[in-house]
Amino acid sequence: MSELSGAELQFIFNTFSFLLWGALVMWMAAGFTMLESGSVRTKNASVICLKNIGLYAIAGMAYYVIGYNLMYVDVGSLIGSFSFFRSPSADELALLAGAEGAREIVVATDYAVMSDWFFQMVFVATAGSIVSGALAERVRLWSFFVFTLVLTAFIYPIVGAWTWGGGWLGAMGFQDFAGSSIVHCTGGAAALAGALVVGPRRHKFRTDGTVTSTPPSNVPVVTLGVFILWFGWFGFNGGSQLALGGAIDVLAMAHVLVNTNLAAAAGTIAAIAVSRPILGRVDLLAGLNGAIAGLVSITAGPDITTHYWAIAIGAVGGVICTASMKLLERLKVDDVVGAVPAHLFAGVWGTLATVIAAGADIVTQLLGVLSITGFAFGTSWVVWRVLEKTMGVRVSQKVEEMGQDVAELGIDAYPEFVLMPEPE
C-alpha cells in the first residue's frame, strides 16, 4: 500500500463530500413530495406524487443532457456552452480503465468531474420541486412536466451561469453560498409566475371576498416532509462548501451546519410565536413553513454570518413567511403549500440579510436578487403563457372538481378510506 499524497487525499475528501451530501440533497425530493402530498386534498394526492417523482427524473435528465454545460462549461458573462451531455474527463476515464499513470493528473483536479455534476443536479431538482407544490390541484400533469424541463434545462442553468458558473454576477462578488436566490428565488419566482398564469383553484377565493379554507389532508405526512427537508438541508448547505480536503473546509462546514440548524429552529419558533397575532391561532403549518423559511433565509450566507445573526436571520425569515402567507391570500394568489413565502420571500430576505449580517455589498446583493428573481419570473411567465396557448395549463372544471387522481390517473390516493363529501 503506497502512501497517499496530499492531493490524492484532498481528491478523496472533496469528491466524497459531493457524493454524500449530494445523496442527502436528493432525499429532499422526498421531503417536498411528502410536504405536498399531505398538503393537497386527498383527491389530488396521487397526482402530486407522480409530479414529484417525475420532476426529479426529468430534472436529472435535463441537467445531464443540457443544463450543466449551460451553467458551468465555458461560461461567458451570461451563459455557458450549449452542448450536450457531461462525461468524466479523459484522464478520469483512463484512470478508471486502469491507467495508473493518470492518477497524478486526476488528483490535481481536486474532485471527480461527475461528483460535482451529481451535487449540482440535486440542486436543480430542488428548484423544480418548489414549483410543484404551489401549483398543485389544478395544473396539468404534462404541462407541468414540460415546464420542469424548461426550468431545469435552461432557466435555472442560466441563473447558475451568472453566479456559480462565474458569469457577471459571480464576477461582481454576489454572495449566495448555497442558493437563497439561485435556487430558492428561482424556484419561488417560477412558482409565482405559474400561480398567476394558472390561476387559483376554483372556489378558493369566493366572490364575496372570503377565502375557502383548504387545510392539509394529512398532517403527519406534511410534518414528515418538513423534517426530511431540514435533514436534507445539512447536505444542501454543508455540501456547498464544495470541499472537505482541509481543516478550513471542515471547519466552515461545521459553521454552516450549526447556522443552518439555528436558523431553522429560530424560524420555527418565530413563526409559531407570530402565528397567533397574524393568523389568529397557534399554527402548526406556520411553524412548519417557518422552519423552511429559516432554512432558506440562512442559505445565502451560512458561511459568513455569526451564530447570533443566523438566529436573527432565521427568525425574521419565519416571520416574513407567516406574514406573507396572509398577504398572498389577500392578493388572491393561490399557493397551495406556501412555496412563494417560504422560498421566494425568505430567499430575497436571506440574500439581502448578508448585507446587514456580514457586510456583503448592498448594491450587488440587490442587483443579484432582482435580476435573478426578475429573470426567473419573466421567463417562467412566458413559458407558462406559451404552454397555456398550446397544451393548456389548467385542468378542466370537471377534472378539478373530481380531483386529478381519478380524472387524470385513475388512481385514488386512499381508495379504501371513506372521505367527506366536498362542501358545495
Added chain:
Amino acid sequence: MSELSGAELQFIFNTFSFLLWGALVMWMAAGFTMLESGSVRTKNASVICLKNIGLYAIAGMAYYVIGYNLMYVDVGSLIGSFSFFRSPSADELALLAGAEGAREIVVATDYAVMSDWFFQMVFVATAGSIVSGALAERVRLWSFFVFTLVLTAFIYPIVGAWTWGGGWLGAMGFQDFAGSSIVHCTGGAAALAGALVVGPRRHKFRTDGTVTSTPPSNVPVVTLGVFILWFGWFGFNGGSQLALGGAIDVLAMAHVLVNTNLAAAAGTIAAIAVSRPILGRVDLLAGLNGAIAGLVSITAGPDITTHYWAIAIGAVGGVICTASMKLLERLKVDDVVGAVPAHLFAGVWGTLATVIAAGADIVTQLLGVLSITGFAFGTSWVVWRVLEKTMGVRVSQKVEEMGQDVAELGIDAYPEFVLMPEPE
C-alpha cells in the same frame, strides 16, 4: 496543494464524523414524531407533530444559549459554567477569516468546537423527544414547551456535566458510551414524572379496573418512526466514538454499529416472541418497541461488549420492555407510546448490563443510574408540579374529549377522512 499533516487529517475526520453522524441523529427527531403521531388517536395527531418540531427547535436553542456551557465548560464536580452562547474558538474564527497561520493551532484541537456542539445538541433533543410521546393526548402545548426548555437548558445538561462533562460520575469511571442513562433514563424519568403529575388520559383506566384499549391510529407511520430511529441510532452510537482520525476509532465504530444492529434485532425478535405469553397475542407494537429497547439497552456499552453479549443485552431489553408495558398498565401509569419501558427501564438495564457483560464496576454503574434517574425524575417532578400550579399541565376535559387538534390548534390531522365516532 500542500501535504496534509496527521493533525490536520485527524481534525478533518473527527469533525466530519461529528457533523455527519450528528445530522443522522437529528433525523431521529422525525422518527419520534412519526412514532408518536401514528400512536396517538387521530384527534391529537397534529398537536403531537407541533410538539415535536417545536421541541426540536427549542432544544437546539436552549442548548445553544445555556445548556452546552453548563454541561461542558469549566465543569467542576456538579455543573459547568453558567454562561451564555457557544462560539467557535478565536483561532477558528481567525482561520475562517483567512488567517492561514491559525491552522496549526486549530488542527491541534482535534475537532471543530461547533461540530461537537452540533453532535451534543441532537442528543439533548432526543431526551426531549422521549417525553412528548409519553404525555401525548392530554398535556398542554405551552406547558410542554416550557418543560422542554427546562429539560434541555438545565436538567439534561447537569446530568451531562456529571458524566460526559467530566464531573463526579465521569471521574468515577461511569460507563455510559452513548447515553443509556444520560440520554434515555433522563428522558424516560422526565416522562415518568410528567405522566404521574399530568395523570392518565380520561377513561384510560376505568373505574371497574379494566383498561381502555387505545391502539395506534396509523400503524405504518408508527413503523416508519421505528425504522427512522433504528437508522438514526447508527449515528447516535457510531458518532459517540467522538473521533474518526485513527484506525482504532473506525474499528471501534464498526464494533459499535454491529452491536447496535444486533441488539436491535435481538430486541425485536425477543419482544415478538414473548408478546404472546405476556400480552396475549403476537404484537407488532411490542416488536417495534422491542427494537427501541434493544437499541437503548446496548447504548451504554456498544464499544466494550462482545457481539454475543450485544445480542443477549438487546434480547433482555426487549423482554423487559414488553413486560413493563404490562406492568405500567397495572400501575395505572398512562404512557401513550411506551416511552418509559423502552427508554427508562431498558436504559437502566443497559447501564447495569455493562457490569455483567464487560466488567464495568457495579457500584459505579448502580450509583450512576440511580443518581441520574433520581435527579432527572425529581427535578422533572418539581418542574411539572410548578407548571401545574401556574400554567396548568393538563387540558380541560372538554379539550381532551374533542381532541387537542381541533381544540388547541384548529387543525385536524386528517380533515377529509371520515372517522369512527368515539365509544362512550
Added chain:
Amino acid sequence: MSELSGAELQFIFNTFSFLLWGALVMWMAAGFTMLESGSVRTKNASVICLKNIGLYAIAGMAYYVIGYNLMYVDVGSLIGSFSFFRSPSADELALLAGAEGAREIVVATDYAVMSDWFFQMVFVATAGSIVSGALAERVRLWSFFVFTLVLTAFIYPIVGAWTWGGGWLGAMGFQDFAGSSIVHCTGGAAALAGALVVGPRRHKFRTDGTVTSTPPSNVPVVTLGVFILWFGWFGFNGGSQLALGGAIDVLAMAHVLVNTNLAAAAGTIAAIAVSRPILGRVDLLAGLNGAIAGLVSITAGPDITTHYWAIAIGAVGGVICTASMKLLERLKVDDVVGAVPAHLFAGVWGTLATVIAAGADIVTQLLGVLSITGFAFGTSWVVWRVLEKTMGVRVSQKVEEMGQDVAELGIDAYPEFVLMPEPE
C-alpha cells in the same frame, strides 16, 4: 499526534465507507416497508409492517450466526465454511483492548472485519425484503419468517459464495457489481417461487378470466417507499465499490452514483411513457416501479458502463418492468407489489445488459444469471413446498377475508378510519 500512514488512512476510509453506505442500505428496509404497507389493502397493512421489521431482524441474526461464514469464509467452489458467528480478528480485538502494537497488522488488512459484515448484512436483508411484498395479503406470518431464515442463512449466502465469495462464478469473471443477479434475482426468484406455491389472493383472478383490481391503499406511503429506495440505492451501489482509500475508488464511486441516478430517472420516465400503451393509462405505480427497475438494472454494472448506456439500461429496465407486470397478470401470478418484474426481470436484464454495454462475457453472464435464478427459484420452491406440508403457507379463507391484521394480530392499521366495505 502522530502522522497517519497511507495504510491507516486507507483503513479508515474503507471501513468508514462500509459503515456509512451500509447504514444507508439499512434504510432501504424502511423503503420496502413503506412501499409494501401502502400497496396492500388496509386490512393487511399492519401484518406487512411486522413482516418487514421481523425479516430485517431475522436476516441480521441469521447472517451473523451462519450466513456470512457460508458466503465468505474458506469458500471452495460452491460454499464457504459451515461455522458459527463472525467476530473481529484477534488483532483487531487486541487493538480495541489497547494494544497499540497491533495497529500495523490491523491497518494492513484494509478494513475492519465487522464493517464488511455490516455492509454485507444489509444486502441479505434486501433480498428478504423483496419476498415479503410479492406474497403479501395471504402468506402466513410464521411461515414467512421461517422462509426468511432459510433464505438469509443459506440460499442467499450460497449464491453469494459462488460469486462475491470467490466461488465458481466469481472465478469465471461473472460481472455483477452490486447484485442485479445476486441480490435482486435471488430475492425475485424466491418471491416468484413463493407466489406460485402460495397462490394468488382469493378473487384476484376471477373465474370469468377478469382480474380484480387491488389498488394500493395509501399512495403517498408507497411513493415515500420508492424515494427511500432510490436514496438508499446510493449506498447499495456506491458502497459496493468496497473501498474509498484511493482516488480511483472515489472516482469509481462518483461514476457509480451518477449511473445509478441516471438509470433510475430513465426507468421512471420510460415506465411512465409506456404505461399508457401497455396499461391503458398514465400510471403512477408503473412509474414508481420503473424507478426501482431502473435501479435494479444498472446494479450489475454501474462501474463499467458509460452514462449513455446507464440511461439506456435503465429505460429498458423500466419498460420491461411495466410490460411484465401485465404479463404476470396474464399468467395469473399474483405479485402484490410487482416485485418479480422490478427485481427478477429487471435483474436478469441488467446482468445481461453488461454484455452489450460493457463487453462482459455473454456465456458467463448467461450462465450466472441462469444458475443463480435457477438455484434460488428451485431451493425456494422446495422450502415453500415443505412449509406448505408442515406449517402451512397460506392463511385460511376466513383470515384472508377478514384481513390478517385483525385475524392474525388483532391490530388494525387504521382503526379509527371508516373504510369502504369490500366488494363481494
